[in-house]
Amino acid sequence: MEMIRDGGLWRHTEIDDATQVGAARRQVALACADAGVADELTGKALIVAVELATNLHKHARRGALFVKAASANTIDLVSVDHGPGMDLQQCFVDGFSTSHTNGTGLGAVRRLSAAFDAYTDPSGSVVFARVGVVPAGLEYGSLAVAIRGESVSGDQWALRADEGGWTLVMADGLGHGPQAHEASAFVGPIADIDTAPSLQLQRANDLSRGTRGSAAAALRCRTAQAALDYASVGNLHCVVQRREQAQVLPGQNGTVGGAFPAVKQQQVAVEPRGLVVVHTDGLSGRWSLDRYPGLRIRHPQVVCGVLFRDCNRHRDDATVVAIRS
Incomplete structure (x- = not known):
């Protein structure tokens, strides 16, 4: 891969x-x-x-x-x-x-x-x-746009994948525009650090001091173990979609770069050909793939498109990433 x-x-x-x-x-x-x-x-x-x-x-x-x-x-x-x-x-x-x-x-x-x-x-x-070229291995999709009138987004995300699995870091800088963009600029460097999601967010907090702060999530999927480790601070929406049900992964109250909590890392099981969906609050979290017959098995990029179509609030930066586990 x-x-x-x-x-x-x-x-x-x-x-x-x-x-x-x-x-x-x-x-x-x-x-x-x-x-x-x-x-x-x-x-x-x-x-x-x-x-x-x-x-x-x-x-x-x-x-x-x-x-x-x-x-x-x-x-x-x-x-x-x-x-x-x-x-x-x-x-x-x-x-x-x-x-x-x-x-x-x-x-x-x-x-x-x-x-x-x-x-x-x-x-x-x-x-x-x-x-x-279709990259070998991981199947995923995304959509990310800034609020109308802004050239940069407070939402930023970084995905890294290799033979062992994948890492996703997503952040939503408070507000929008250049200062929000600055507050979430850590996502790329943090995704490159090969460590536990809780430690990634602690490092993100260190890098964010002096900014207006952000909500952020870090996820690491280990393919061989069929396990997803995650940590989340703030109001990002994380969902593991299985054949029979969807599991919403709870985040902790707080702000990366501000009132930062003691981060609690959690682990959940993922199943083959399942989906992991993560998005910022530019999209409403009140959705269920059960409302869309057949959508769960479509390409993750199509899943992102449908959620963007039906859940975009149009009053903030908006980002969604979907990954086939």
């Missing part, structure tokens, strides 16, 4: 008229340029972006296209809309269209993608396309 290092914000474009198709294409071009993506791969990503954005403009309500280049070899695109839903099997057939076009959009997207998945219901649809 190759080493995975991921984190950071997604670029996104709200598709509310035809001109936003071009705007979405430009956001994808910028993401590829920032990550040093080769021209040929960038060209594929741009085709996928135009097809997804055009589909949102012609067929959906309140659609948005998200893009993130995790590396120079991998570009992820996610389209999210609020209805009316679609017949996925028909939409993949070349020539099928509900708006009298050539009807090659989603079929072309799937052919150009190294990984592809989708989910639809009456509330809308989420389509995920990964262009380039």
Whole structure:
């Protein structure tokens, strides 16, 4: 299994008229340029972006296209809309269209993608396309955006994965904007420290002194033991989703970099092909995957898209990460 290092914000474009198709294409071009993506791969990503954005403009309500280049070899695109839903099997057939076009959009997207998945219901649809290389091993997804009007986010996350398992550190700096971003800047260095989650948060507290503080969680999944160690301070929402039930992992009251408690580390069992979902309070925690038939077995990136669609409060930075255990 190759080493995975991921984190950071997604670029996104709200598709509310035809001109936003071009705007979405430009956001994808910028993401590829920032990550040093080769021209040929960038060209594929741009085709996928135009097809997804055009589909949102012609067929959906309140659609948005998200893009993130995790590396120079991998570009992820996610389209999210609020209805009316679609017949996925028909939409993949070349020539099928509900708006009298050539009807090659989603079929072309799937052919150009190294990984592809989708989910639809009456509330809308989420389509995920990964262009380039699919990292071996860990299957995960994310969505992270700053509140409207801010260029940086107080939410930050860092994922590290290797043969032994994975580590996720997520923090939500109090408030939003540059000072909140500064308060949560420890996530990358802390995720790189190979130690227990409780000790990671203690170190995060040391690094955060003098900032406005944050809520934070650290999780370490050890694959061979099928065990998840975690510690959480503040109001991040952590859920272990099993076949029969979901378990919410409680956090402790306090603030990293402020009124910091004596951290209590806990351990829970994870099952093969289960899900671990962690998000900040930019998303409501009042959700259950039981409300979405079949969603639990979809790609974690699709799970993130659906939760973002239905639970985003739109008044704060918002971040969600889902990992297949």
